[in-house]
Amino acid sequence: MELQALPSRIGQVRRIVSAHLRYWHLDALIDRAALGVTELLTNVHQHARPDKLCTVELELLLDRLTVSVRDHDPRLPVVEEMGEIAPLATEGRGLAMVAAMSESWGARPDGEDGKVVWFTLPTSAAPVAVPARAPRLVAADQPARRFTEAGPALEGARPAAPARSAVAG
Numbered sequence: 001m002e003l004q005a006l007p008s009r010i011g012q013v014r015r016i017v018s019a020h021l022r023y024w025h026l027d028a029l030i031d032r033a034a035l036g037v038t039e040l041l042t043n044v045h046q047h048a049r050p051d052k053l054c055t056v057e058l059e060l061l062l063d064r065l066t067v068s069v070r071d072h073d074p075r076l077p078v079v080e081e082m083g084e085i086a087p088l089a090t091e092g093r094g095l096a097m098v099a100a101m102s103e104s105w106g107a108r109p110d111g112e113d114g115k116v117v118w119f120t121l122p123t124s125a126a127p128v129a130v131p132a133r134a135p136r137l138v139a140a141d142q143p144a145r146r147f148t149e150a151g152p153a154l155e156g157a158r159p160a161a162p163a164r165s166a167v168a169g
Contacts, residue, residue: 005044005052005071013056014038017067020058026065029121032101033058033067036119039094040069043117048073060123064103068118076107076115 001016003009014034021030037056044054054071079095098105098119105119 001057002053002055005041005048005054007045010038010041010045013041017056017058021065024060026060026123029065029123032121033065036098036102036121037067037069039098040067040117040119043077043094044069044071044073047075047077049075063123065121065123066118067121068116070110070114070116072114074109074113074115076109077117 001013003013014037017033017037018030021027021033041054041056045052048054048071051072054069057066057068057070059066059068077095079099095105102119103122105117107115107117110116
């Protein structure tokens with residue numbers, strides 16, 4: 001989903017992420033995924049230059065959900081150690097929280113003019129409903145599930161860049 005990372009949009013993105021996870025029967029991951037995407041979008045809003053345009057992507061591969069946010073600022077984030085953050089500070093905790101609640105996380109350059117910040121959550125703790133008559137897939141044949149699969153859609157949604165397989169909002 002492509003959007004401007006503005007405070008008024010973050011709640012909408014949380015609801016969309018939650019709806020997709022419910023559709024995928026990953027309800028147990030909703031709170032952590034919503035918290036993580038909120039922190040990543042807040043970082044884009046507070047720090048990204050030259051604009052606040054970003055893309056949120058969910059990817060489900062076998063037993064792992066990856067949530068990523070791509071923006072147009074090539075500067076990689078700096079994580080503050082929790083011990084170095086003042087107890088009453090209102091900033092600096094976001095990525096430390098993402099690191100604490102996720103299985104893994106990271107940031108990588110995305111071309112010359114941007115970056116991707118991502119985190120993963122294991123799905124093994126979340127029940128996955130499989131239809132009784134569905135054929136079993138070998139792990140190597142398991143398709144990736146993304147926002148573009150049938151599921152909750154945004155009103156007036158349109159495809160973003162074809163290579164990204166995302167939905168714009």
